[in-house]
Amino acid sequence: MLTKVLFAVLALSAGVAAAFQSAANAGLARRTGLGAALIINTAVVMVGSLVVMFAGDARVDFRPAGTPWVFYIGGFCGFLIVFSLALVFPKIGAALAMALVVLGQSAAALAIDHFGLLEMPKAPLSIARVAGLALVAGGVALIRL
Numbered sequence: 001m002l003t004k005v006l007f008a009v010l011a012l013s014a015g016v017a018a019a020f021q022s023a024a025n026a027g028l029a030r031r032t033g034l035g036a037a038l039i040i041n042t043a044v045v046m047v048g049s050l051v052v053m054f055a056g057d058a059r060v061d062f063r064p065a066g067t068p069w070v071f072y073i074g075g076f077c078g079f080l081i082v083f084s085l086a087l088v089f090p091k092i093g094a095a096l097a098m099a100l101v102v103l104g105q106s107a108a109a110l111a112i113d114h115f116g117l118l119e120m121p122k123a124p125l126s127i128a129r130v131a132g133l134a135l136v137a138g139g140v141a142l143i144r145l
Contacts, residue, residue, distance in 0.1 A: 019098050022085035029086045041082050070118065099140045106136045 021041075029037035053060070081101075088097050110129055116122035123129075 015098075015102075018081075018085075018101070019094060021082075022089050022097065023094055025082060025086040026089035030090070034083070034086060037086055038079070038082060042079075045078075095143050096140070099136075099143045103133075103136050103140050106133050 025037050025041055028040065032040070085097060085101070110125060110133060112118060112120050113123040114125045
């Protein structure tokens with residue numbers, strides 16, 4: 001039980017970090033340009049990643065045999081998140097932008113769970129899960145008002 005609570009706190013922290021990251025990147029992009037802001041962000045992520053890699057299991061095999069190509073889309077997804085939010089935060093506001101991110105994440109997560117995509121365990125759609133997504137969509141509508 002405690003492990004699930006800690007993981008929930010970590011996930012919540014990631015959401016808080018995403019909002020602050022996006023606001024900071026938008027501000028940085030206004031001052032340095034979008035390309036420079038993306039490079040700065042990526043450099044910081046790279047340094048952090050190297051610290052994690054060398055502090056932990058430093059085995060480096062970037063293309064183990066049998067790894068499906070689709071497992072490598074994470075970097076593109078990260079780029080799309082940082083790029084998009086740096087652009088939209090100043091245009092539509094932080095609250096609406098993050099609400100839309102959560103809606104997109106929720107819809108995609110339901111599909112990933114339902115179909116067991118990317119080797120995730122299957123968790124079929126249910127009325128409750130679809131209702132939860134509808135509530136998230138309702139939250140987006142309320143934030144937009």
